[in-house]
Amino acid sequence: MTVTGTSSDPLDLSAGVLVAGGGPAAAWAEYKAAQAGADVVLADKGYCGTSGATASAGTGVWYVPPRPAERERAMASREALGGHLADRHWMARVLDQTYEGMGELADAGRYPFPPDGEGGQVRRGVQGPEYMRRMRILLRRAGVRILDHSPVVELLTDEDGAVAGVAGYQRQRDRPYRVRAGAVVLATGGCAFLSRALGCDVNTGDGALMAAEAGAELSGMEFSNAYAIAPEFSSVTKTAYYSFATFYREDGTVLEGAGSQKGRSVIARTLLTEKVYCRIDRAGPDVQRAMRLGQPNFFLPFDRMGVDPFTRLFPVTLLLEGTVRGTGGIRVADDECATSVPGLYVAGDAATRELVCGGFTGGGSHNAAWAISSGTWAGRGAARFSAALAPSASRRPLIPAGGAGLRPTGRPAARDGYREVVAAVQAEVHPYEKNYLRHGDRLGPALANLHATWDRVRSSLYGTGAGAVHARQAAAMTAHARWMYTAALARQESRGMHKREDLPGSDESWRRRLLVEGLDEIRVRPDPVAPVGPQEYADHLRAAS
Numbered sequence: 001m002t003v004t005g006t007s008s009d010p011l012d013l014s015a016g017v018l019v020a021g022g023g024p025a026a027a028w029a030e031y032k033a034a035q036a037g038a039d040v041v042l043a044d045k046g047y048c049g050t051s052g053a054t055a056s057a058g059t060g061v062w063y064v065p066p067r068p069a070e071r072e073r074a075m076a077s078r079e080a081l082g083g084h085l086a087d088r089h090w091m092a093r094v095l096d097q098t099y100e101g102m103g104e105l106a107d108a109g110r111y112p113f114p115p116d117g118e119g120g121q122v123r124r125g126v127q128g129p130e131y132m133r134r135m136r137i138l139l140r141r142a143g144v145r146i147l148d149h150s151p152v153v154e155l156l157t158d159e160d161g162a163v164a165g166v167a168g169y170q171r172q173r174d175r176p177y178r179v180r181a182g183a184v185v186l187a188t189g190g191c192a193f194l195s196r197a198l199g200c201d202v203n204t205g206d207g208a209l210m211a212a213e214a215g216a217e218l219s220g221m222e223f224s225n226a227y228a229i230a231p232e233f234s235s236v237t238k239t240a241y242y243s244f245a246t247f248y249r250e251d252g253t254v255l256e257g258a259g260s261q262k263g264r265s266v267i268a269r270t271l272l273t274e275k276v277y278c279r280i281d282r283a284g285p286d287v288q289r290a291m292r293l294g295q296p297n298f299f300l301p302f303d304r305m306g307v308d309p310f311t312r313l314f315p316v317t318l319l320l321e322g323t324v325r326g327t328g329g330i331r332v333a334d335d336e337c338a339t340s341v342p343g344l345y346v347a348g349d350a351a352t353r354e355l356v357c358g359g360f361t362g363g364g365s366h367n368a369a370w371a372i373s374s375g376t377w378a379g380r381g382a383a384r385f386s387a388a389l390a391p392s393a394s395r396r397p398l399i400p401a402g403g404a405g406l407r408p409t410g411r412p413a414a415r416d417g418y419r420e421v422v423a424a425v426q427a428e429v430h431p432y433e434k435n436y437l438r439h440g441d442r443l444g445p446a447l448a449n450l451h452a453t454w455d456r457v458r459s460s461l462y463g464t465g466a467g468a469v470h471a472r473q474a475a476a477m478t479a480h481a482r483w484m485y486t487a488a489l490a491r492q493e494s495r496g497m498h499k500r501e502d503l504p505g506s507d508e509s510w511r512r513r514l515l516v517e518g519l520d521e522i523r524v525r526p527d528p529v530a531p532v533g534p535q536e537y538a539d540h541l542r543a544a545s
Contacts, residue, residue, distance in 0.1 A: 011170065011177035014394060015041040015145070016386040017379070018166055018179045020152040020207060021187030022048035023055070024368065025348025027135040028101065028375025029185045029382070034142035036383035041179050042144055043168055045151040045188075045202045049136035052189060053324060054128045056199035057238065058295050060365035061372075063102055063124050064095050071095055078366070082327075082358020083495035084511055085220075085529055090355035093335070097373035109134040125294075126368070150177060153472050154402025155184065155210045155344070163214060163343035164396045169469055176465070182386025182393040183343045185378045186211060186330065190323030190349035191480040193429050194422060194473075197228060197319040198235045198297075204473040205323070205480035207350040211330045212479065213401045216339040216346075217517040219331040219527065220354040222487035222498045224480075225435045226325035226361050227264055229278075232315035234301035239264075240363070241291060241298060244283035248313060250274045265499070268318055268432035277313040320430055323480070325361045326497065327353040328487070331515060336381025337374050343385060345378040347371070354513055359496020403519070404457050404479070405471030412462035418474035421461060424453045425477045429484070438488060439501040447485040454478050458520065483516045490514055490524045 017033040019026050022044030034040045042048060049055060064074045075091045102123045105111045111134055113121035139146065149171040156165040156178070165180040191205030208218060228237035247258035247267065255276060257266045270276050283291060288310055292299055302309050323329055329352040333340045337347055348371045357366050386393065400406075405418075428446040429435050457478050463471035491514060493507040494500050513527040 010175055012180075013041055013145070013177070014180045015039050016182050016390075017041075017185065017382045018043065018181035018183075019185040019187055019379070020166060021189065021348065021350070022046055022148075023052035023187065023189060023348060023371065024132065024135065025350075025371035025375040026185070026187035027132070027139060028372050029187055029345075029347050029379035030139055030144045031135070031142055032376045032379030033185070033383040034139075034144055036380050038182075038383035038386055040142075040144045041147065041181070042139065043147045043150045043152050043166065043179065045149070045206075047148045048139070048146055049132045050129075051199070051202050052132075053197075053199035053203070054368070054371075055132040056128060057236070057297055058125060058127045059368050060125045060363070061098065061102065061123065062095070062362070062365045062369035063098055066096070066099060078357060078360075078362070081496070082354075082360040083506065085354050085358035085496065085513055087355045087529070094356050094369050094373045097376055098369040101372040101376060105131075105134070109138055125365075147177070151469050152188070152206070152210070153468050154400055154406060155214050156180075156398040157214060157401050158396040158399065161215065161341070163341055164393070164398055167400060167402075169465060171466060171469075174465065178398070180394065180396075180398060182389045183345060183382035185345040185347055185382050186350050187347040187375060187378070188350050190326065190329060191477060192322045192324045193320055193426055193477055193481070195320040195322075195430065196235050197230070197237045197321050197324070200321065200324055203322075203324050203349070205476040206472060207346070208330055208483075209404070209472070209476035209479050210402070211339060211341070211344065211346065212517065212519055213403055214341045214344060215517075216341050216344060217331040217515045218329060218483055219352040219513050219515050220326075220328035220359065220487075221323075221483040221516050222328065222491045222514060223354070223359040223496050224323045224326040224328045224484040225438070225497060226321040226323075227268065227318040227432070227436055228321050228325065229264065229267065229316055230319050231301060232317045233305065235319070236298050236301065237319055237321065238295050238298045241280060241295070242278065244287065245278050245280045246282065247316070248277040248279070250277070264318060265437065267316070268436050271318065272433060275315050278309075278316045279311070279313050280309045281311070283310060318432065318436075320435070322429070324349055325363065325367070327357045327359060327361060328484070329353065332374075335377065336384075337378035338381055338385075345382045345385075347374040347378040359498060361497060402472070404454075404475035405461050405463060406468060408458065408460050408462045410459035413460035415463060415467050417461055418463065418467075418470040421453060421457055421474040421478060425450065425474070425481050429481050437501060438499060440489060441502065443485050443489050447482065447489065450478060450482045450485065454482055454520075479519060482522060486522045486524060487514050487516050
C-alpha cells in the first residue's frame with residue numbers, strides 16, 4: 001500500500017525490512033523480501049515507478065538462456081574489456097537469476113514481451129516505464145508500504161553498530177519520518193553529479209555516504225568516469241544509437257575514430273577546443289523504424305525541433321554518468337549482497353558491479369541484470385537477517401549515524417550553502433580533461449580541491465527538512481568524488497574505463513580490486529581477484545542446469 005496523509009507530525013514506523021530507493025533493484029529487493037515473509041517499507045526519493053534512469057527509457061537486459069556455450073560466450077566477451085577484474089562465479093549467478101527473474105516478470109508481472117516468432121518471447125530488453133509500472137503493481141499486491149517522495153537522509157544503528165533503521169524527510173507533507181527496521185537494503189543508485197543525464201538527478205550517491213558513515217567499504221571507485229553521448233539540446237543518453245552515426249568537426253570534416261569503441265575519448269578531446277556534430281547516417285530504413293519503436297523518447301527532442309537526425313547534422317556533448325554507468329559502489333561482502341556492516345545490504349547501482357563487469361561499464365544490459373539479481377539476493381538476505389532478530393529488533397536503541405550536512409563540527413553556514421558545494425564538486429568532476437582524460441598532474445590538484453570542499457562540508461554545511469536533503473546530496477557528491485579520485489590516483493596503470501594518460505599501459509601486478517573506506521581520512525587497500533578455473537565453472541553450470 002501507499003502511505004498517505006496530510007499531517008505534519010513526524011511519522012514513526014516499524015518494519016522487518018526497509019528498502020531505500022525506487023528503481024528496479026529496490027523494487028526486486030522489496031518484492032523478494034515480502035515474498036520471504038518480511039513486513040517491508042519502501043522509501044523513495046521520487047515516485048516509485050517513475051523516478052530513476054530505468055523508468056525514463058528502454059534498456060537491454062543481459063539475458064542468456066541456460067545453454068553452456070552461449071553462457072560461456074556471454075561471459076568471455078566482457079572479461080578483457082573489464083580488465084579481467086570480473087568474477088565468473090558472480091557472472092554465472094547473475095545470468096541464472098536474471099533468467100529466472102525475467103520469467104517471473106513475464107508470468108507474475110504479465111510483462112508484454114514481444115513474440116520471437118517461434119512460440120516464445122524476446123526477453124533481452126524492457127521498456128522502462130512499463131517495466132516499473134508493473135513492478136509497482138507487484139509491490140502493492142505483495143503488501144509493501146510505499147513512502148513516495150520520501151528521501152532517506154541517514155541510517156540509524158544500534159549500540160553495537162548494526163543498522164537498525166533510517167530517518168528521512170517527506171517532501172510533500174513537509175515532515176520528518178523514522179523507520180525502525182530489522183535490516184536495511186540500500187538501492188539508492190550511483191552518482192551522476194547532477195549532470196542532468198535523463199533520469200539521473202535522483203542519483204547523487206546518498207547510499208554510499210550513508211554506508212560509509214556506518215563503516216562499510218567501497219570498491220571500484222576509480223571506474224567512475226562514464227560519460228554518455230547526448231544531443232547538445234537534450235538530456236537523453238542512448239549511446240548505442242550513435243554506433244550508426246558519423247561525427248564531424250566544425251569545419252565539416254569527418255572526426256576520425258569517433259564512432260569506434262574508444263570514440264568517446266576522441267569526442268571528449270575534440271570538445272575541449274571546438275564543437276562536434278553528428279548525423280545518424282548509417283542506419284537503413286528498417287533500422288530507423290526499429291530505433292523509433294525501441295526508444296521513442298530518444299526522438300522527441302528532435303521531432304519538437306523539426307530536426308531529422310538521420311539526415312541533418314546536430315551538435316553533441318558528453319554528459320557525466322559517473323557510477324550510474326560506471327562500476328564502482330559499495331562493496332558486496334557475501335552472496336546475499338550484505339555489506340561488512342551487520343543488517344545492511346546493498347543492491348543495484350549503489351553496489352559495486354566489478355564482480356560482473358570488472359572495470360568497464362556494462363551499459364544498460366548488465367546493470368539491468370545486476371538490478372534484478374542483486375535486488376533478489378539482498379531482499380531475501382535482509383528478510384532472513386530481520387527474522388533472526390525478532391523480537392529483539394523492536395527494543396534496540398536507535399542512534400543516528402549521519403554526519404556531514406546534518407551535524408556540522410563547527411558553526412553552521414547559510415541554509416543554501418549546498419549550492420556552492422555542488423558547484424565546487426562539479427567543477428572538479430564534470431570537465432573531460434580532469435575526469436575522463438585522466439592524468440596524475442590534473443587528478444592531484446582536483447583531489448586537493450575536493451578535500452578542501454569536504455572540510456568545509458564537515459565544518460559548516462547544515463540543513464533541516466528539505467534543506468537536509470539538499471545538504472546530504474551535496475555531501476554525498478563530495479564524498480563520492482574524493483573516493484573516485486583517491487582510487488584513480490592509487491591505481492598506477494590504465495585498466496577498464498580508468499585511463500591514465502601518464503600511465504597508458506596495464507600492469508599485471510595491478511590486476512586486483514581496490515577497496516576504499518573512510519570519510520575524513522580515506523584509506524585504500526588491495527583486494528585480490530580470485531580466479532575461477534574451467535573445472536569450477538563447469539561444476540557451476542552443471543549445478544545450475
